[in-house]
Amino acid sequence: MTIDREPPRLRTLKGELPDELLLALQDTDDDNATPAELAALVAQVSGALRQTSGEVKRPRSSSRASLLRRRVAGVALTFALGATAGVVGSSAVFFAISSKSEQPLPSPVPPKKSPSARLSTAASALPEVNTTPEPSLDGRAASARPAARESAQVPARNQGAEPSPEPSPESSSRAAVGSRDEFALLARAQAALAPNPGLALALASDHERKFPNGALVQERELVAINALLRLGRRAEASARAARFHRQFPTSVHGRRIDVLIGSEPSGVRK
Amino acid sequence: MPTPKLDFDSVFTDARPFVWRVLGRLGVARADIADVCQEVFLIVHRRVDDYDGRPVRAWCYGICVRVAADYRKRAHRRHERIGEALPESPVAADQDRTLEFSRARARLEQVLAELEQVKREVFVLYELEELTMSEVAEIVGCPLQTAYSRLHAARRVVRAAFGAGRELGEAP
Numbered sequence: 001m002t003i004d005r006e007p008p009r010l011r012t013l014k015g016e017l018p019d020e021l022l023l024a025l026q027d028t029d030d031d032n033a034t035p036a037e038l039a040a041l042v043a044q045v046s047g048a049l050r051q052t053s054g055e056v057k058r059p060r061s062s063s064r065a066s067l068l069r070r071r072v073a074g075v076a077l078t079f080a081l082g083a084t085a086g087v088v089g090s091s092a093v094f095f096a097i098s099s100k101s102e103q104p105l106p107s108p109v110p111p112k113k114s115p116s117a118r119l120s121t122a123a124s125a126l127p128e129v130n131t132t133p134e135p136s137l138d139g140r141a142a143s144a145r146p147a148a149r150e151s152a153q154v155p156a157r158n159q160g161a162e163p164s165p166e167p168s169p170e171s172s173s174r175a176a177v178g179s180r181d182e183f184a185l186l187a188r189a190q191a192a193l194a195p196n197p198g199l200a201l202a203l204a205s206d207h208e209r210k211f212p213n214g215a216l217v218q219e220r221e222l223v224a225i226n227a228l229l230r231l232g233r234r235a236e237a238s239a240r241a242a243r244f245h246r247q248f249p250t251s252v253h254g255r256r257i258d259v260l261i262g263s264e265p266s267g268v269r270k
Numbered sequence: 271m272p273t274p275k276l277d278f279d280s281v282f283t284d285a286r287p288f289v290w291r292v293l294g295r296l297g298v299a300r301a302d303i304a305d306v307c308q309e310v311f312l313i314v315h316r317r318v319d320d321y322d323g324r325p326v327r328a329w330c331y332g333i334c335v336r337v338a339a340d341y342r343k344r345a346h347r348r349h350e351r352i353g354e355a356l357p358e359s360p361v362a363a364d365q366d367r368t369l370e371f372s373r374a375r376a377r378l379e380q381v382l383a384e385l386e387q388v389k390r391e392v393f394v395l396y397e398l399e400e401l402t403m404s405e406v407a408e409i410v411g412c413p414l415q416t417a418y419s420r421l422h423a424a425r426r427v428v429r430a431a432f433g434a435g436r437e438l439g440e441a442p
Contacts, residue, residue: 006403021432024378033290045311252288
């Protein structure tokens with residue numbers, strides 16, 4: 001065992017390991033969240049922070065247990081809403097976030113109506129809810145979850161303010177948590193990647209126009225580069241990848257983009 | 271000495287892709303990743319003022335490792351076999367995923383699920399996340415030498431499970 005020199009990583013030992021192991025160790029998009037999943041996460045965390053924002057000034061000593069209690073409370077509300085998704089209706093569901101990679105996503109319902117209803121937080125939207133499914137981390141409850149999540153999701157950046165009902169170019173401040181319209185648009189682009197890369201690219205351009213400083217700019221670029229490769233437009237993909245690296249030199253997506261550009265077989269079909 | 275202040279939004283923006291990824295690699299079932307991610311970021315949010323100035327990525331990874339370990343304990347208490355909680359049919363149907371790859375990954379996941387969590391952590395952080403060993407040791411909170419022992423132990427198990435021989439240079 002050498003301490004001063006790190007051993008080569010197993011995935012680099014081509015020819016020395018069984019193919020199956022090399023394959024299993026490959027860097028793969030399967031491990032990454034899809035843009036839609038990331039968008040859902042943004043909304044979920046924002047919602048949870050909003051739930052707890054009244055408690056943020058709690059004593060620092062707040063224990064893990066109390067954290068869990070707060071978190072679970074938030075999830076409980078989310079679940080409760082999910083249980084009555086039919087009641088809450090489509091206005092609450094802007095985009096179905098798939099918990100599986102690249103599963104086709106239903107088209108988002110344009111958030112035309114009553115912004116205040118859209119903004120209703122889990123807490124304020126609860127009156128009709130009677131049942132509260134077990135709010136644990138338990139994966140078994142997951143089937144009820146995807147539709148449930150977004151119904152309680154509120155971008156934290158908009159705390160106290162209603163989101164604009166129409167997508168419009170965002171202000172220049174970088175919105176770390178983004179808006180629902182932005183999530184919806186990118187979710188559609190992501191969903192279109194496999195069946196219709198041309199559409200995915202168009203939607204990514206749409207995103208670029210409407211959300212030049214959105215929260216999901218990096219994820220959009222990932223979709224766009226992927227789409228270009230799928231369309232066989234390699235030169236453009238490479239140029240865009242180079243631009244990405246210049247713009248976001250420390251991005252965690254950087255390596256993924258290199259993989260996409262460098263090795264077609266793992267993730268890209270012509 | 272004053273440590274730099276951290277801004278939650280920027281941590282959240284930069285870290286969420288790798289937090290998501292590493293939680294899955296550490297054994298959090300796909301269906302639970304979003305919730306466990308949320309748990310991580312609530313901790314980040316709560317501790318952002320206590321940030322100690324170490325590299326932000328390492329700091330986040332450290333939180334992930336602890337939360338994933340807790341998750342695994344909870345899953346064990348529920349007598350679940352999280353190692354089998356792999357993506358199901360919708361993903362298998364995904365055009366990009368070959369059957370071969372799915373099988374290889376499932377097999378690796380099974381092997382990792384059987385590993386002690388501390389060994390899995392080192393294996394995942396070094397082999398898949400490609401951190402340096404000193405980063406890994408710092409993140410998991412053990413001496414460098416211990417991290418190496420865990421890495422080699424994990425490698426032995428993984429290689430054996432895939433029918434590969436000993437590591438090069440390793441004593442028979």
